[in-house]
Amino acid sequence: xxxxxxVSISDYSKEEILSILDSAADFEAHPxxxxxxxxxxxxxxxxxxxxxxxxxxTAVIRLGGSIIGFSxxxxxxSSKGETLNDTIHMVSSYADAIVMRHPLEGASRYAAExxxxxxxxxxxxxxxxxxxxxxxxxxxxxTQGTLENLNICLAGDLKYGxxxxxxxMAMSHFxxxxxxxAPDELKMPDEYKIFCKKxxxxxxxxxxxxxxxxxxxxxxxTRVQRERFQDLMEYERVKNVYTLKNxxxxxxxxxxxxxxxxxxxxxxxxxxxSNEKAYYFQQAQNGLYVRQAIVSKVLQQQ
Amino acid sequence: MEKKLKVAALKDGTVIDHIPADKLFxxxxxxxxxxxxxxxxxxxxxxxxxxxxxxxxxxxxxALAENETNKLALVCPDAKINIIRDFExxxxxPLILPDEIREVIQCANPxxxxxxxxxxTRFYVLKEENQIRLKCRYCEREVKAEEVKxx
Numbered sequence: 001x002x003x004x005x006x007v008s009i010s011d012y013s014k015e016e017i018l019s020i021l022d023s024a025a026d027f028e029a030h031p032x033x034x035x036x037x038x039x040x041x042x043x044x045x046x047x048x049x050x051x052x053x054x055x056x057x058t059a060v061i062r063l064g065g066s067i068i069g070f071s072x073x074x075x076x077x078s079s080k081g082e083t084l085n086d087t088i089h090m091v092s093s094y095a096d097a098i099v100m101r102h103p104l105e106g107a108s109r110y111a112a113e114x115x116x117x118x119x120x121x122x123x124x125x126x127x128x129x130x131x132x133x134x135x136x137x138x139x140x141x142x143t144q145g146t147l148e149n150l151n152i153c154l155a156g157d158l159k160y161g162x163x164x165x166x167x168x169m170a171m172s173h174f175x176x177x178x179x180x181x182a183p184d185e186l187k188m189p190d191e192y193k194i195f196c197k198k199x200x201x202x203x204x205x206x207x208x209x210x211x212x213x214x215x216x217x218x219x220x221x222t223r224v225q226r227e228r229f230q231d232l233m234e235y236e237r238v239k240n241v242y243t244l245k246n247x248x249x250x251x252x253x254x255x256x257x258x259x260x261x262x263x264x265x266x267x268x269x270x271x272x273x274s275n276e277k278a279y280y281f282q283q284a285q286n287g288l289y290v291r292q293a294i295v296s297k298v299l300q301q302q
Numbered sequence: 303m304e305k306k307l308k309v310a311a312l313k314d315g316t317v318i319d320h321i322p323a324d325k326l327f328x329x330x331x332x333x334x335x336x337x338x339x340x341x342x343x344x345x346x347x348x349x350x351x352x353x354x355x356x357x358x359x360x361x362x363x364x365a366l367a368e369n370e371t372n373k374l375a376l377v378c379p380d381a382k383i384n385i386i387r388d389f390e391x392x393x394x395x396p397l398i399l400p401d402e403i404r405e406v407i408q409c410a411n412p413x414x415x416x417x418x419x420x421x422x423t424r425f426y427v428l429k430e431e432n433q434i435r436l437k438c439r440y441c442e443r444e445v446k447a448e449e450v451k452x453x
Contacts, residue, residue: 008442084415084419104414104415104419105441106409106414106416106438106440106441107440109442110416110419124441125413127441128442191444194430194431
């Protein structure tokens with residue numbers, strides 16, 4: 001097993017998180033370097049993704065590395081019944097690092113255990129997506145100037161939304177105050193509330209999205225994801241409950257920034273896009289620099 | 303005297319005592335005693351000063367593996383294991399949950415990799431606020447100890 005893998009945000013200490021964010025700022029200033037020349041990175045996407053795969057691949061190419069891999073499980077040997085164990089053994093003999101997305105939770109931890117080269121988790125089902133978390137942190141730091149003592153509202157699908165779960169864990173180093181806004185069906189699971197209590201993190205819960213984020217520094221919206229529902233009736237019932245409209249932002253703090261991991265569907269009206277508080281497109285761009293920092297760290301090429 | 307009439311003595315083997323009466327058949331199931339060829343004595347609804355009604359299992363000529371005591375610690379943490387040699391109790395062993403449990407638990411999350419690929423399950427035992435929770439090393443989901451699926 002490679003010690004340098006990044007599977008879960010909890011694999012990184014506060015210092016490691018801050019050093020990634022530092023390094024991302026550096027890459028933002030100078031994104032094109034040749035530090036990964038001669039390195040081969042495999043991107044194994046057993047589940048489709050646009051942003052994550054393209055930004056990882058761009059990150060590697062801008063650093064002079066090369067990419068192998070697949071963007072759809074149907075074009076890989078797993079469609080012939082190959083076990084993940086065999087795929088990882090084979091790929092790790094070709095590549096210097098593996099970036100993997102998989103529909104099953106825990107797939108990345110398992111891959112990291114059997115792979116002799118570092119594995120970067122680019123999403124394992126509803127579980128973890130640490131590069132997203134790090135780019136969220138980078139976006140918060142960039143827009144607020146600090147990560148300490150912020151008021152953060154998380155709204156939308158807090159039950160299945162892996163990005164909000166990882167964000168809570170990552171922000172626990174920085175004394176945040178949370179408000180969880182979600183319909184009953186999609187409430188924050190108990191284990192994360194227990195986590196907050198254990199770490200002395202203050203939180204409140206509401207069932208409606210109105211303008212109850214007026215004291216917030218960050219409003220983090222999430223999509224209600226159809227693919228996470230076992231029961232599609234439940235999905236139909238809750239998908240349109242939460243829509244952020246421009247008029248709801250009138251009394252919010254001037255420094256408020258709205259984040260969203262994207263893709264967005266109906267939860268943010270397009271009339272919000274032109275508001276200076278909307279930050280989700282810049283947030284996606286930040287992903288490139290953060291992923292350059294992550295790939296460099298796991299390959300120790302900083 | 304009365305106790306001896308109810309439950310036959312054991313020469314060599316293991317006695318699991320102080321099993322809550324409603325857990326006896328769960329113990330039978332998780333230790334796969336239905337397939338065990340050793341002599342087995344089961345007793346249930348015996349009076350116990352400590353726990354009201356208790357169950358008891360005696361298995362001749364068999365010691366419990368670590369896997370099996372881990373399972374018991376999940377199902378009936380207050381039961382006692384007595385090791386018997388030549389009719390004497392030579393060791394009384396309390397059930398202690400280790401920090402990590404391998405293999406014996408099935409992850410309750412249907413989307414966990416361990417339910418789809420040949421992966422040995424590993425669970426971290428979290429002891430907090432009078433409650434024991436188990437966290438899957440792979441999918442990172444937590445379940446209460448009383449809700450786990452034991453293989």
